[in-house]
Amino acid sequence: MYDDIAFNEENPRPGVIINSPHGSDVYSGVPKDYIGDDVTVNNFFAIILGNKTALTGGSGKVVDGGPNDHIFIYYMDHGGPGVLGMPTSPYVYADNLIDVLKKKHASGTYKSLVFYLEACESGSIFEGLLPEGLNIYATTASNAEENRTSNDNSVYGSHVMQYGDLGLNLVEAMSHRMHIDNSMKMIGKLLFGIEKGPEVLQTVRPTGQPLVDDWDCLKTLVRIYETNCGSLSQYGMKYMRSIANICNPNP
Template identity: 50%
Template sequence: MKKGGLKDQNIVVMMYDDIAYNPENPHKGDYNGNDVNKNNFLAVLLGKKSALTGAGSGPNDHIFVYYSDHGSPGYVCMPSGGNLHANDLSQALKNKNAAGAYKNLVVYVEACESGSMFEGQLLPSNIGVYAMTASNATENSWATYCDTPEYNTCLGDLFSVAWMEDADARRPGDPETLGQLYDIVAKRT
């Protein structure tokens, strides 16, 4: 995102980082994960002042939301504070649209059964939101880069790695539509 020109003050990162103090983690961090919960996520999304931090948005802004964690039909998991249910996310997106708080909003969700977050009437076609998910409503999302000898874990997920590697391979000013990106990501996942 920064390579594409976004400034730090326009990026909000919510990351539980529960591995920060694990003795097996070679890259220590200092994040407190309790603030990563559905209430704060929705507050940041809606630009509420009660949010710990967040970038306000207006009617000409383009917003990108990337979510990566576990999911199940009808919800995605949050590290603390309960799950984020599809109808709650849907209502938040509708409210943000009604407030005129963006021009376009793009949501990528990396989670098993993530397609269930937007199926049916959950995502109206007239609110300027484009959602792309790692899986449909009934399938798993899959990990990749699992054969790195120095780590005893997988380092990515197919969907996320596909769109990130595509973004990294693009030169600044090299346009790509969301439809083109969808085709590329779908082939790789």
């Protein structure tokens, strides 16, 4: 992370970052291994390859995995045809990134790799370049020719694309989790409004009160969700309190 927001002269609350007008601080406690001038293409590629000797600055952490490890890379910045933004020069070019991913596969240091890319024209980074057989799945927020439009990790107006090995079980699990997360957020916003929705779903009742007053309501809502939105699965069990809060009086 470039880390140019918290103490920016235009930030009215130095050292604090919020993502909604009355939100809590999302900056405190965030690990920052590479910031400022240490955020470079060279370091990015060295981190992926686990090449500590190629690093300049930063904490020295790299993806030092083995043949049974699953790797997840999330990259968000500006983008253009065949190029990704970097806060320092030079940029990330598609052919160089693909070469690094091929080298990573050849090193035998992962079992599967998932790459989420959020940038304009991000499909151009993988289209026609990322071959199958590397155990790499890549998904982009837009195709090779359009701007990325997103809000709250959901994409509107642009086309999400998939590349590489599309059948990875790790990918299916992550996609299902994202579906549940986004569905629950949307339900909260539709029922209680954009500002109040997250607050209602995350409310914890005072000590001594049961999870829900009307258990039939809870069970009904679970059935309705699973009928229309798919199984909650074990991951979705964490949202049982959120569903209960919909049933509770004066949410």
